[in-house]
Amino acid sequence: xxxxxxxxxxxxxxxxxxxxxxxxxxxxxxxxxxxxxxxxxxxxxxxxxxxxxxxxxxxxxxxxxxxxxxxxxxxxxxxxxxxxxxxxxxxxxxxxxxxxxxxxxxxxxxxxxxxxxxxxxxxxxxxxxxxxxxxxxxxxxxxxxxxxxxxxxxxxxxxxxxxxxxxxxxxxxxxxxxxxxxxxxxxxxxxxxxxxxxxxxxxxxxxxxxxxxxxxxxxxxxxxxxxxxxxxxxxxxxxxxxxxxxxxxxxxxxxxxxxxxxxxxxxxxxxxxxxxxxxxxxxxxxxxxxxxxxxxxxxxxxxxxxxxxxxxxxxxxxxxxxxxxxxxxxxxxxxxxxxxxxxxxxxxxxxxxxxxxxxxxxxxxxxxxxxxxxxxxxxxxxxxxxxxxxxxxxxxxxxxxxxxxxxxxxxxxxxxxxxxxxxxxxxxxxxxxxxxxxxxxxxxxxxxxxxxxxxxxxxxxxxxxxxxxxxxxxxxxxxxx
Numbered sequence: 001x002x003x004x005x006x007x008x009x010x011x012x013x014x015x016x017x018x019x020x021x022x023x024x025x026x027x028x029x030x031x032x033x034x035x036x037x038x039x040x041x042x043x044x045x046x047x048x049x050x051x052x053x054x055x056x057x058x059x060x061x062x063x064x065x066x067x068x069x070x071x072x073x074x075x076x077x078x079x080x081x082x083x084x085x086x087x088x089x090x091x092x093x094x095x096x097x098x099x100x101x102x103x104x105x106x107x108x109x110x111x112x113x114x115x116x117x118x119x120x121x122x123x124x125x126x127x128x129x130x131x132x133x134x135x136x137x138x139x140x141x142x143x144x145x146x147x148x149x150x151x152x153x154x155x156x157x158x159x160x161x162x163x164x165x166x167x168x169x170x171x172x173x174x175x176x177x178x179x180x181x182x183x184x185x186x187x188x189x190x191x192x193x194x195x196x197x198x199x200x201x202x203x204x205x206x207x208x209x210x211x212x213x214x215x216x217x218x219x220x221x222x223x224x225x226x227x228x229x230x231x232x233x234x235x236x237x238x239x240x241x242x243x244x245x246x247x248x249x250x251x252x253x254x255x256x257x258x259x260x261x262x263x264x265x266x267x268x269x270x271x272x273x274x275x276x277x278x279x280x281x282x283x284x285x286x287x288x289x290x291x292x293x294x295x296x297x298x299x300x301x302x303x304x305x306x307x308x309x310x311x312x313x314x315x316x317x318x319x320x321x322x323x324x325x326x327x328x329x330x331x332x333x334x335x336x337x338x339x340x341x342x343x344x345x346x347x348x349x350x351x352x353x354x355x356x357x358x359x360x361x362x363x364x365x366x367x368x369x370x371x372x373x374x375x376x377x378x379x380x381x382x383x384x385x386x387x388x389x390x391x392x393x394x395x396x397x398x399x400x401x402x403x404x405x406x407x408x409x410x411x412x413x414x415x416x417x418x419x420x421x422x423x424x425x426x427x428x429x430x431x432x433x434x435x436x437x438x439x440x441x442x443x444x445x446x447x448x449x450x451x452x453x454x455x456x457x458x459x460x461x462x463x464x465x466x467x468x469x470x471x472x473x474x475x476x477x478x479x480x481x
Contacts, residue, residue, distance in 0.1 A: 001134065003140065004138070006099055018086055020105045043065075044065060066082065066109070080116030100114065101144065107144060110145050119157070119456045122161055123460075124460050124461075156280055163275075166461075175219040176245070177219065186279055190279055194225070194227075205315060209331030212322075213246075213252070215304050216252055216303055219247075223335075225291065232287055235477075237344075237345055240292075241277060241291070244332065244354060245268045246299055248265055249298070250300055253301050253306075255326075263451065269448035270352045272461075273463060274294060276466050277290075280466070290473070293340050294336070295336045309323075314331075314433070316341075330415060337434050341437050349434055354444055354448045359423040365447055367446075368392070369396060370441060371431070371440070373434060373440075378440060381475065382472055386468050405417030405421065
């Protein structure tokens with residue numbers, strides 16, 4: 001979807017119009033006829049939020065009534081959802097472009113509606129012979145928004161689109177090597193430094209987790225480092241972002257049962273998200289020095305696949321007893337976290353991963369499970385941003401007693417504990433590799449990929465967490481984590 005500013009108002013636009021109706025609407029500035037306005041005002045006495053479609057063939061007028069008196073974060077989420085409904089109406093009506101206008105709403109309200117339109121207009125099309133209908137262009141009344149704000153929104157939506165494309169693409173067409181090459185190409189265009197370590201270099205660095213998980217695959221692993229360093233950054237030490245890049249997860253020798261292997265192409269959503277956040281920051285020139293570590297491999301049961309009872313030596317020298325080869329994501333993340341701490345001494349380290357079924361069972365498809373170590377202030381800010389963009393965070397405890405569940409008789413630790421507190425012990429495992437570095441763990445297992453349509457998300461990849469982290473970086477000022 002192309003998003004563009006318009007200098008033509010709703011009364012003069014020759015085409016279909018979406019009109020946001022807030023409070024204190026001036027009658028002379030609406031595109032509504034007298035009888036249409038009377039209908040809207042009568043209905044608003046009973047309810048504040050609804051959508052009315054007026055057929056003005058060959059054009060249409062979609063009036064979106066919203067309750068602007070509610071909390072802003074709630075209002076904006078309602079607007080995103082209403083935008084999704086309007087977009088469905090428009091595609092059913094065959095509308096390819098329209099003007100978004102309104103009265104009684106502010107810029108932030110309009111941008112939330114634009115987000116909802118753009119997010120809901122996405123679908124994964126590349127393998128379809130019959131293309132689904134999309135909105136070509138959404139014009140936005142220049143009286144409601146500044147062109148700079150609209151351009152920023154368009155850039156972010158483009159990055160979200162690419163993130164979802166990467167996650168939706170099957171491993172047959174996007175393995176670790178191909179994904180690394182694509183990241184390198186985008187990085188070059190945006191002036192982001194990209195370093196790619198191949199299998200030989202990964203082995204020479206003794207990244208025992210990434211090396212072990214890759215042993216069952218014919219495809220080589222990659223370790224990608226993306227660094228965006230603006231000339232005038234607000235932070236003297238980098239913000240480190242680590243994303244899980246399991247290109248496909250069979251579970252390894254502890255192979256997944258039944259249909260649990262379905263949608264496992266999405267197990268690299270963490271890596272796609274973190275890469276997209278860095279690219280979005282660079283494209284919009286955010287003043288935050290950021291470095292992303294992306295370990296990439298698939299997890300297969302072939303060849304000399306790593307096995308339960310193996311003991312691995314990780315990048316930082318810690319040893320890990322493998323008790324389940326389907327707990328592979330934390331192994332590759334651990335190497336990446338230790339590498340980030342060693343090479344970059346970050347002031348804050350955040351990882352994001354489709355890590356545990358326990359996280360999905362805990363909060364369902366409604367938010368992100370999170371934990372923190374020495375990063376209370378940063379976590380609080382993330383929670384605030386999460387409410388604003390409606391990618392909400394549920395923080396779980398990180399009590400020291402959970403460490404006992406990872407104790408091993410044969411190594412420094414096990415790669416997973418029991419089924420109890422599974423999301424927390426996964427975070428605890430990773431926290432050990434962060435050491436004293438302020439650290440936040442985000443588990444997106446329940447929201448990275450939807451098997452059923454959600455409000456403004458089709459079936460498939462969502463890029464959930466990207467808007468959260470981008471918003472966090474917009475307010476980032478070298479937080480004392």
